[in-house]
Amino acid sequence: MTIDVPQHILDALTDVDMPRLAQEAAPSETIRLAGIDVPVYRAGCVVVGSGAAGLRAAVELNRRGDDVAIMSQSAWGGTSACSGSDKQTLHTANTADQGDNYKAMARAIRAGGAMDEDTAYVEAVGSGRMMASLQFLGLPLPQEPLGGTLRYQTDHDEVGRATSCGPRTSRLMVKVLAEEAIRLDIPFYNHTTAVKILTEGEQGSRRVVGALAVRANDRTETNPLGVALFATEVIVLAAGGPGELYRDSVYPNGCFGSLGLALEAGVDLVNLTESQFGIGTRREGFPWNLSGTYVQAIPHIYSVDAEGTEHNFLAEYYRTTQELASNVFRKGYQWPFHSTRMLDFGSSLVDLAIYRETAAGRRVFMDFNRNPLPVPGDLPFDLERLDDDVKRYLGNAAATQDLPIHRLRHMNPLAIELYRRYKVDIAAAPLEFAVNNQHMNGGIMVDTWGRSSLAGCYAVGEAAGTHGVTRPGGAALNAGQVFGTRVAEHIGASGRAKKALSSDLRVVAGAAVFELLGMLKGDSPLAAKAIRTEVQARMSDKAGLICDGESVASALVEARRLNAEIRAKGIAYERAAEAGRALQWRQMALASEAVLAALDYFIRNGGGSRGARAICDTTGESLPLSNGGPLEEFRFRKERDAHREEQIVVRLEGDAMRIATRPNRKFDEGAKSFFERDWPAWLTGRIYDLDAV
Known part of the structure; x- marks a missing residue:
């Protein structure tokens, strides 16, 4: 029997039109900074990114009475809206038709190692709530006649916990969340690229006070690059992963993420050694x-x-x-x-x-x-x-x-x-494809509420380094929804985003604008396109799915040299529209050095092969075989069990990447809650641990 699905149903699940945005809100004022007139936008919280995770955070913040705005480089242009696979997935927390088993699901999520056990449980226990809320918003997840969710088996998933609306599941998620954000009248600033996080305070007391962005709509004769100031005490980084890091990539074009942005702000990153590579059609086509x-x-x-x-x-x-x-x-x-x-x-x-x-x-x-x-x-x-x-x-x-x-x-x-x-008619002609980079499992280090190491800075979605070495396919979508909600709950409990920030930021913002303008030099021998070519070739050729210690070490030397040259000579740009992209390539060059620094540290300390890469070594214990005999060129190291219990942390201090390790946070599966004992912690807000960073 052949499934006969009417064409109008196929069309509805394939051509997913996105809603139109409302007119942007005007700036609250304009101030003179470093010789240019800079518009100021004020909010209690700014969400950077308009994918499924960022929209979830914004919607949940608004529902809690917080003053929130969304900043997006390109609305509906990110990975959750534009890319995917045959079946994008959202986990159902159902195991073999036997109902919810959150502890078993958490074990499956963290099974690859280098993942915090409490985070895995947070993602598992929150999954049912996320699925139900998306269904409430109109996401058409498939059901059986009696209301059960249809499920199937996916990557690193032995029992079939995933479900799907078809290949456009994540885009449909973005659509229903975007419609809700528009219904809630959340301010949305499109074609707005965050280029610097502003902070005040020293060392451990540093906190977010705003962000600088480049906006096409704010270009004027007295502000030719369109620099804008967003004054806020709370930022949620939700701009996805570093899709431009590799030449061989299945990310949509222009996906820079926010790892470089976070590094420049002194935020700790984690698990940068962990990515996903797999077969797919490249972004040069579809x-x-x-x-x-x-x-x-x-x-x-x-x-x-x-x-x-x-x-x-x-x-x-x-x-x-x-x-x-x-x-x-x-x-x-x-x-x-x-x-x-x-x-x-x-x-x-x-x-x-x-x-x-x-x-x-x-x-x-x-x-x-x-x-x-x-x-x-x-x-x-x-x-x-x-x-x-x-x-x-x-x-x-x-x-x-x-x-x-x-x-x-x-x-x-x-x-x-x-x-x-x-x-591309695959029914009529062959389909060209390759092995590409698809997902960064590492990212910004966060706790179980999505807090980073910088006060006031949170991270959700692929920007957050929560995934460890491997994860069940589609678990990233679920994680973004769970942590988007968790972040909103925590920010709401803190009370810091109830109203727009009214502080005068002329001093800190003026210095930051001066620095950015100094980085953009018309006479620099370094152009963004040349930086792109160098970074992407180095990452694909020396830090892809097949690599070795010598190649990674030499790549790290080259990456350090490039960043030193950028600091000394700046970056050239030809038109005002290219200034923001030039600054993003500075940040991508930093992210590349951070990834290579973590990978070099891992290999030098005996790191072996696991989910992301094969670490080739002539003395390696593992040897792939082929029909033609042993593949000696690809002999590789085994993974060390001890490395599954820790994570590699990277921080930019001055001009140098500092590397450390930390053990995975644990989760006590034997611990049990007790209503009367634990309810007061919920009522009083102690569960949010607001005294911590």
Whole structure:
């Protein structure tokens, strides 16, 4: 039986129109700073970023009576609105149809290590509430006839806790939250790029007092770059991850995140060694992860060399056609590269093979109109000759059609529609793809309320470094919703955002504006485009999914040299519209150095291979095998168990990256709450620990 979904339903779940923003509020005043006229916008709290996590924080702050405004580089242009995979997910906290089991879910979330146990429990216990509230706002999550949530298995998820509205789940999340933010009349400043966090105080007593931004709408003859001052005591960083860090990336264009912004403010970052890499179409065309049913349909994967000759290259790695096809299928729920899955002819051998083909200059495609070609000397592809787990899944899905495109259309017609919307018809032509960077699991270090090391600065979504080494697919969406709410609860309890900040910030803001203008130099030999090329090439070539200690160390030296040169010579820009982007590339160069510094520290201290990367070493204990024999070039170190129990912390002090480690925070699964004993802590607000930073 083929699923027959009417076209208007496919259209509604694929073409998700976003709401129009209301007219922007005018500045409260204009002041003279460093020789330019700077408009001042005042708010109790400013949320930097308009993705699903930032919108959740803003909506929940407004509901609690706080004065909140949203600052966005490009409304509906971030990762949660524009990118994704075959099935973006939001966790349901249901285990094998047996109801809520938050402790088991927390164990699954933190299973990869280097994650705070209490954070994992916060994400688990908050997931049901987040799902219900999104459904209340209109998110069309699928249900059974009796009201149960339809679920499926995803990456690093053994029991099937995930659900989905289809490939546009995260965009639909942004849509319903944006509509609620507009309904609540939350001020929204679009085309506004945060470029500096303003602080007052010394060392441990430093606190947020505002932020400088660059705004197209504020460019005037007396302010040609559009510099604006946002006066606020509370900032929520929700601008996503550093998507521009890598050349080979599935992020939408222009996703800079806020790691460099946080570093410049002296905020602690954590787990920068941990990212996710996996197969997907690059952002030069239509960026999308090729997980889920795209690979569970088992298309033929091949490469093409410079002469146009096709190569069935996966046959060089797998011993039988059955083994090859079964591991292509497993990329559906083992999508991210993981070093251990290169062993024993596992599914990440697919990633390694693709990585090697592209490094050799070949283009890689998947063809949904052909089944996998056989391994030479072995039997041809047959749906009856697949590993038991694969055959069982396809049987349960009734996906026994002859060709991959028919299996894909049966299991997930939206997957075909999505690419067709971007003028790529995978039903008619092969799809080019590669192994790309997709997600930063590290980020700003926060506690269980989303507080950073800087008073008044919070972080949510991919900006927050809460994820550890691995995470179940889609758990990041859930984490952003949970912590968006947690941050709003904490800020609301503090009372610091009830009304707009009225302080005079001329001194601190004037010095910051002077510094920014001094960084932008028309005669600098450094241009933003050149910095971009250098940073992205270095990160993709020396700090991608395959790396080694010597390459990382040399890359760190080069990154330090670049940042020293930027400090000394500034950055050139040609037009006023490019000034903000130039400042973002300064911050991205800093973020690159921070990642390399953490990775170099990790490797030098015996760090091994885990979720993000294989640390290649000629003395490594682990050796991937292929059909042609051992892959000695990719021999890699094992992960040390002790490293799973700690996190690497990075802070910018002066011009140097300082590295430290800290143990994961623990969660006592045996501890039990008691209503009469614990209720007073809730009533009096002691649960918020407001005396801490």
